[in-house]
Amino acid sequence: MLSIAIYGEKILNQQAEPVTVFDNQLHTLADDMLATMQQAHGVGIAAPQVHRSLQMFIMASNPNSRYSDAPMMAPQVVINPQILQTSVEQIRGEEGCLSLPQERCQVARFESIEVRYQDISGEWCQEWLSGFVARIFQHEFDHLQGITLRERMS
Numbered sequence: 001m002l003s004i005a006i007y008g009e010k011i012l013n014q015q016a017e018p019v020t021v022f023d024n025q026l027h028t029l030a031d032d033m034l035a036t037m038q039q040a041h042g043v044g045i046a047a048p049q050v051h052r053s054l055q056m057f058i059m060a061s062n063p064n065s066r067y068s069d070a071p072m073m074a075p076q077v078v079i080n081p082q083i084l085q086t087s088v089e090q091i092r093g094e095e096g097c098l099s100l101p102q103e104r105c106q107v108a109r110f111e112s113i114e115v116r117y118q119d120i121s122g123e124w125c126q127e128w129l130s131g132f133v134a135r136i137f138q139h140e141f142d143h144l145q146g147i148t149l150r151e152r153m154s
């Protein structure tokens with residue numbers, strides 16, 4: 001397990017660096033992030049939260065004790081992400097953050113987004129996401145820009 005940075009640590013307010021080397025060490029980091037997220041009953045985790053200032057996160061929505069109505073999806077490693085388009089509609093919904101333990105708050109997010117990112121092997125993927133998975137993507141994407149829930153609490 002990796003240690004999770006807590007709100008206030010400056011790494012959470014930094015712009016993360018692009019990933020340029022897709023090697024075994026990157027695979028190990030992805031595996032360690034997933035294990036750390038699962039141990040914390042999370043549905044997503046971003047590299048800066050495990051003290052690695054890299055443009056990389058994992059989305060792994062699953063119904064668990066913290067989000068009982070989360071949809072089931074296979075864990076997805078997202079590297080060097082871009083948000084290409086967003087829906088007009090925004091939806092308020094409850095979010096938590098592993099770096100803000102015990103806090104939950106309502107955040108407005110775009111209902112659907114078109115995204116482009118590289119997977120663990122460096123292949124580019126482009127797709128539309130909507131609903132809870134789009135919410136997780138936007139939450140993790142914020143982390144890569146040094147934005148946390150505290151800055152989103154309206």
Ligand SMILES: O=C(NO)N[C@@H](Cc1ccccc1)C(=O)O
Nearest residue numbers: 042043044095096097098136139
């Ligand atoms: O802190 C993180 N990721 O950065 N993990 C959050 C992810 C998340 C995002 C959006 C809505 C709900 C939950 C978690 O509670 O598992």
Ligand SMILES: [Zn+2]
Nearest residue numbers: 096097098099
């Ligand atoms: Zn978070």
